[in-house]
Amino acid sequence: xxxxxxxxxxxxxxxxxxxxxxxxxxxxxxxxxxxxxxxxxxxxxxxxxxxxxxxxxxxxxxxxxxxxxxxxxxxxxxxxxxxxxxxxxxxxxxxxxxxxxxxxxxxxxxxxxxxxxxxxxxxxxxxxxxxxxxxxxxxxxxxxxxxxxxxxxxxxxxxxxxxxxxxxxxxxxxxxxxxxxxxxxxxxxxxxxxxxxxxxxxxxxxxxxxxxxxxxxxxxxxxxxxxxxxxxxxxxxxxxxxxxxxxxxxxxxxxxxxxxxxxxxxxxxxxxxxxxxxxxxxxxxxxxxxxxxxxxxxxxxxxxxxxxxxxxxxxxxxxxxxxxxxxxxxxxxxxxxxxxxxxxxxxxxxxxxxxxxxxxxxxxxxxxxxxxxxxxxxxxxxxxxxxxx
Numbered sequence: 001x002x003x004x005x006x007x008x009x010x011x012x013x014x015x016x017x018x019x020x021x022x023x024x025x026x027x028x029x030x031x032x033x034x035x036x037x038x039x040x041x042x043x044x045x046x047x048x049x050x051x052x053x054x055x056x057x058x059x060x061x062x063x064x065x066x067x068x069x070x071x072x073x074x075x076x077x078x079x080x081x082x083x084x085x086x087x088x089x090x091x092x093x094x095x096x097x098x099x100x101x102x103x104x105x106x107x108x109x110x111x112x113x114x115x116x117x118x119x120x121x122x123x124x125x126x127x128x129x130x131x132x133x134x135x136x137x138x139x140x141x142x143x144x145x146x147x148x149x150x151x152x153x154x155x156x157x158x159x160x161x162x163x164x165x166x167x168x169x170x171x172x173x174x175x176x177x178x179x180x181x182x183x184x185x186x187x188x189x190x191x192x193x194x195x196x197x198x199x200x201x202x203x204x205x206x207x208x209x210x211x212x213x214x215x216x217x218x219x220x221x222x223x224x225x226x227x228x229x230x231x232x233x234x235x236x237x238x239x240x241x242x243x244x245x246x247x248x249x250x251x252x253x254x255x256x257x258x259x260x261x262x263x264x265x266x267x268x269x270x271x272x273x274x275x276x277x278x279x280x281x282x283x284x285x286x287x288x289x290x291x292x293x294x295x296x297x298x299x300x301x302x303x304x305x306x307x308x309x310x311x312x313x314x315x316x317x318x319x320x321x322x323x324x325x326x327x328x329x330x331x332x333x334x335x336x337x338x339x340x341x342x343x344x345x346x347x348x349x350x351x352x353x354x355x356x357x358x359x360x361x362x363x364x365x366x367x368x369x370x371x372x373x374x375x376x377x378x379x380x381x382x383x384x385x386x387x388x389x
Contacts, residue, residue, distance in 0.1 A: 001038055003243035008137035009034040010229065010236055014222040015122050015166055016113035027097050029111040032058065032088045039089070040127065041135050049124050050180040051084060059086055059120055067107040083175045084120070085110040117173035121183050126166045128187035129194055138243040140165065144198055145251070155227070155255075155263040160208050162223050163216070164194045218295040221267040228264055228315055231256060262302070264315035266295040271320035276328040281338055322367035337366055340383045348384050 001009075012033045017025045036058040040048055050057050054064035062068065062085050087110040092103045103109045113119045133139040144161040148154040169190055197203050211217055230240040237256065244252040254260070266272060272294040282288050290297055298314040327336040339345030351362050356375040363369040374381075 001034060003239040004136055004138045005037050005041060006239045007230060007243060009037045011226050012123055014226045016119045017222060018114055020114045028101055028109055031098060031109055032086050032111045035088045044135055046127055052180055065110060082112045084116055085112045117175050117178055118170055121173050122166050122170050124183055125187040125190055128191040129165055138247055142247060142249050147201055155260055157208055159223055159227050160211050161198060163220055218293055219268055224265055224267040262313040266298050266314040266317050268293055268295045271324045274324045274328055277320060277324050319367055327366055337362055337380050
């Protein structure tokens, strides 16, 4: 697969990543969507998402799936009421990851996202826009970056353009309302509106201002996660940069300049807004009784204290998906790194080994992160000894 295909597959996986087992999204959904993206790039045929053509489409009615009798249990896991599925065109074969999910070698894998009616509209609508950019995700991004040339706020505005691409005006959808021809027409109408925005700096700025004023910027968890991965993930930042270079975009390096990462927002998430977590870190501060979402609150704190923060920015706080279930929900305050800030982590040093040739047990216990111990240079160790801040 080309780098562009890989980052677009990643983007589409995030579209479907809501309130379900994330590993299934990426392992099974990722396989199905990578094939869809590759095939769409080759054929440039939007009917690849037409459920009325089950012998041709990657989105079909469940009743049209050829192997449904062999997967009654999996169909149940994906939702007994689900009427449609995303499915690949090639068989599982010796793919060990898909085999672990119970798919037989001689069948095609399938995936049903929790909100598949809206996801179907979002994906088809995305392609209605990308059609004008040779079905290239990267060409769309480059077009926007050229519009934003010399704009110091370009990362937040790039995020806005990605919101326009896949999330703007999608709304709530139902399985009963799935109609390919109507969705395609709506997608083209929507594409015309988005195109008018991304073709005009003036209209873009007006729409972006509205995006900020209405706090929509803090509600784009999936878009922020994707953009973060394109810029920071060891794997996907490489694909993103390669795709930009392949299209001869000359300012690719500026995108990956860490000084610009301060524009990245914390992806809004239920874990970030967990009441126990919030109470733990906000008690005794001016934000103790704040009702702001955690993403907006962190942006406010950062902007007010920007001159005093030598390292760090809001997005870096995105550890709660890993931390809250292990620490907050298990009442592990006594060993929690955040508990060091309010004196609750009385047993922290029973976890810390201070041995530089081993993984840090504190991070391993709190978030399942494998990072080597920093020894005497560890900030957490300094806090535990009262020698920091």
